[in-house]
Amino acid sequence: MFKSVYQVATFRQTDAVVQRQVRTARDASRIFVRFSHRPILASNSIIKKDSTYPHKPREKLLSQGPSSLSEIELLALFLRTGTPGESASEMALRLIQHFGSLGKLLHADYQAFKEFKGIGVSKWAQLRACLEIARRSYIEELEQRNNLQSIGLVKDFLINTIGHKPYEVFTCLFLDPGNQLICAKELFRGTVDCATVHVREVLKECLDLGCSNLIVAHNHPSGELKPSADDLELTAVLAQALSFVQIDLLDHLIVSKNGAISLHEQGFI
Template sequence: MYDIQEVDYPMRPRERLRTLGEKYLSDQELLAILLRTGTARSSVLELSGQILRHFETLENFRRASIEELMQISGIGESKAVEIRAMIELGKRIQTTERKRYGQVKGAQQFAKTLIDEMSDFDQEHLVAVYLDGKNKIIKKRTIFVGTVNSASANPCEILHFAVKTLAAGILIAHNHPSGDPKPSEADVVFTERMENACDYIGINLIDHIIVGHQRYFSFQESGLMF
């Protein structure tokens, strides 16, 4: 359950932010600033508290649809749309900050970007990241949407773009909508096929990363790649 502490501050949220900085504001105060106004029955701080209690966690709030937001008294379509826009913009800012280096420096570093991008997907997405000799990103491509299996996950399609972009290495990644990044038998078989195919044409398979809910599994880190 989301913990909301009712505290009477001497200053309103906007004044506190200007005076103290945004880091000193509670989630409730930050949301109140974005909402701007309350309702005839509730102040904007009370309304923001109701929203946070309704969704229980910030993760649930982040995933809430426009329709789910509108179920709360005081949140009409306009406010719901503004909230969704705010959440998406924050997500893009965070992702852009991590992408700006344009280089894969390790599974843990790159997995954070993948978690931001893929953890909300309702279906499995298989992504191939094409790298140069210094592991700088040349191109990232979604290969398909569906379940990773021998029929749909064909190394030929992935390697076609590797040759086309003159990539020296490939990193592949997909998400598990269940939230558990543990590899399935199909994931292991697919990774072995990719390793063999990459070895055959002289391209380095850097890693296969599976994204779950705020977690990831790296075949390279787990010693399942050679």
């Protein structure tokens, strides 16, 4: 039985509509599967990666205090977020491994940070700001004390301010007659293994500030705390020069990231 031309056209049109509906439904199903499948994999991946750190640092800090946090947790709390495919905790671990320690990370310059993927100038600036806040808090604590009888406090202050520097610096703590801190100043900066100290400039600063006593310090980037012959000679020359203007050199400390020694305690002053 033959169909009329009209009937053939109608059936063909109907077949085309059905085929389009089938293709559309099939494509929609594929799109749904494709897009709904990715979040599930990503979610499982995040859970698996974060399983090493079952407690969120912020909640742990609130319940147990900041001292309960590891270095990785403290840094993750600061970072807040990671990067796609990497949690804040994983990035914190990668940062510490990359720089070698938390202290080296905090004191790294921006050029070193540029080599690390995932951290920009904003985070680097925030880290340096945190370090400066800690440094100033030490200065404030020193200034608010009646005197500087605690050599331990002075050592802590110097370790945290110059102990991690990759080059030598010479710092002075200017004191009044009651050994109260007037101010702390970094007077000279050198290279990785030496710094030139001008005794005349030290005397000028002491007279300008009207100090009566002085504590000086310099760092050894190598980590070696043993005083060199030059260190002992500088101490003797500086003490003699200060005595001419009735200023006492109370101590000369040698500092590194690992600790500090007092030449007064060693018997050299």
